[in-house]
Amino acid sequence: MSLSYEQTGVDYGVLDAFKRHCQSAARQTLGTLAAHGLSEPAGVRGESAYLLETEQEYLAHVEEGLGTKNLVADAMLKLTGRSYYRAIGIDTVATIVNDLVTCGALPISVAMHAAVGDVGWFSHAQRSQDLAAGFAQACIDAGAVWGGGETPALQGIVQPEAIVLAGSAIGRIRPKSHRITGNVRSGDAIVFLASSGVQTNGLTLCRAVADRLPQGYLTPLDDGRSYGQTLLDPSAIYVRFVAECQRQNLPLGYVSHVTGHGWRKLMRLDEPLVYRIVEVPPPPPIFRFLMQHGPLDHREAYATFNMGVGFAAYVAPENARRCMQIAQQCGHRAWLAGSVIKEGSRKAVEILPLGLTYEADTLQVR
Numbered sequence: 001m002s003l004s005y006e007q008t009g010v011d012y013g014v015l016d017a018f019k020r021h022c023q024s025a026a027r028q029t030l031g032t033l034a035a036h037g038l039s040e041p042a043g044v045r046g047e048s049a050y051l052l053e054t055e056q057e058y059l060a061h062v063e064e065g066l067g068t069k070n071l072v073a074d075a076m077l078k079l080t081g082r083s084y085y086r087a088i089g090i091d092t093v094a095t096i097v098n099d100l101v102t103c104g105a106l107p108i109s110v111a112m113h114a115a116v117g118d119v120g121w122f123s124h125a126q127r128s129q130d131l132a133a134g135f136a137q138a139c140i141d142a143g144a145v146w147g148g149g150e151t152p153a154l155q156g157i158v159q160p161e162a163i164v165l166a167g168s169a170i171g172r173i174r175p176k177s178h179r180i181t182g183n184v185r186s187g188d189a190i191v192f193l194a195s196s197g198v199q200t201n202g203l204t205l206c207r208a209v210a211d212r213l214p215q216g217y218l219t220p221l222d223d224g225r226s227y228g229q230t231l232l233d234p235s236a237i238y239v240r241f242v243a244e245c246q247r248q249n250l251p252l253g254y255v256s257h258v259t260g261h262g263w264r265k266l267m268r269l270d271e272p273l274v275y276r277i278v279e280v281p282p283p284p285p286i287f288r289f290l291m292q293h294g295p296l297d298h299r300e301a302y303a304t305f306n307m308g309v310g311f312a313a314y315v316a317p318e319n320a321r322r323c324m325q326i327a328q329q330c331g332h333r334a335w336l337a338g339s340v341i342k343e344g345s346r347k348a349v350e351i352l353p354l355g356l357t358y359e360a361d362t363l364q365v366r
Contacts, residue, residue, distance in 0.1 A: 048099040058173040060105030065166035087234040089134020094235035097142040101242040104180040105171035112149035113166040117158035186342035189320035194333040195310030197233040201259040264363040272347040277338040
């Protein structure tokens, strides 16, 4: 029987409806900004990062959570005695700063939120030290300071053996012309930057697949590594790519951090456009494994996972080659995946080689 993300208890229809309610309520607070000499740029609600405008620059703020990837690390610690929490620290920062840079803001400060059900969680020295080391290294890679955090003990809310990892970041756009505004036109190129694996989305479904395997997380993949070990590959950080595009004066019309909602995230921009993908490399081994053992059909897989794509950049066609070169200089495999098409009021993602189409009603985050 084919598995779906919704069957594991993650229903984006319910989650996104709450997000839209929050956006509506949040608009009622806009009047408070004037007293601070700030304003909210039009169209920022529903984007990955929130912006405030000053006379000289934009300030950006993001709050993001890791999800359940650390539960895989906990399981592997019990099975192998090895701590994977350095990677978990990197993942936590990556999911925050990769959202922040989608507006063109470069991170300045990152804070950690680490909630436990029992303070004894921190008594495992290697795990705690690895988490801190990974978080610090990822901040350095993102060009940001680790500014602080919070470590609440939430007995009765968080399970005693678990930790809930999240955090926030502030950044800025200076000069203001570096802001990524969503200036996308028909004919623009779509450049994909590779992911490092599952990264931080779809882990609840990955854990459900582990439950179906006789060897669970220790099931070997074709390369000899275990399923659990492969899931825990740390996320790529795309901050340097955006910063380098700015430094080299390469205009980014829009960028998308491909996380929850899978490739549907390609149409996060509010405007009605069709994102036509014509170049789809074979997915990395971890995704082929998930599709086989879920099992998952193509439609569910590409609607849930990044399938090897961590970041997408929309640029003028004459800039596509240079965009890919910059990505490669920053250590990311990149390729020309498709183009943006204007078809009246239609909004959709079309993955032509797979015969898949996701219409606008499959992504409702605004």
